[in-house]
Amino acid sequence: GKWPVNLTGFSLGAHVIYFCLEELANDQGSEDAVxxxxxxDGSEKAWQGLSRVVAGKIVNGYC
Structure with a gap:
């Protein structure tokens, strides 16, 4: 569908979401990504493309 979604993943799931966001950068976005x-990679350059496809916020809770 074309409705907004929130993406939340832990560990490998978060890794999958990261690459999904890269693909979405060529299509449509999501509301939030956690x-x-x-x-x-925590560099600003690595996340710039991803931030364009997320209407809300991106949270990377990694320590």
Whole structure:
């Protein structure tokens, strides 16, 4: 469908969401994305493209 969704994932699920957001950058976006334990690059450059497809906020809860 074309409704907004919230994406939430932990560890491998967060890793999958990260790559899904990269694909969505070529299509449509989501409302919010919450990634918990995602072992992704924290640089601003890596997240710029992803932030364009998320209408709300992106939270990367990784410690």
């Amino acid at each position: 990634l918990l334990g995602a072992p992704e």
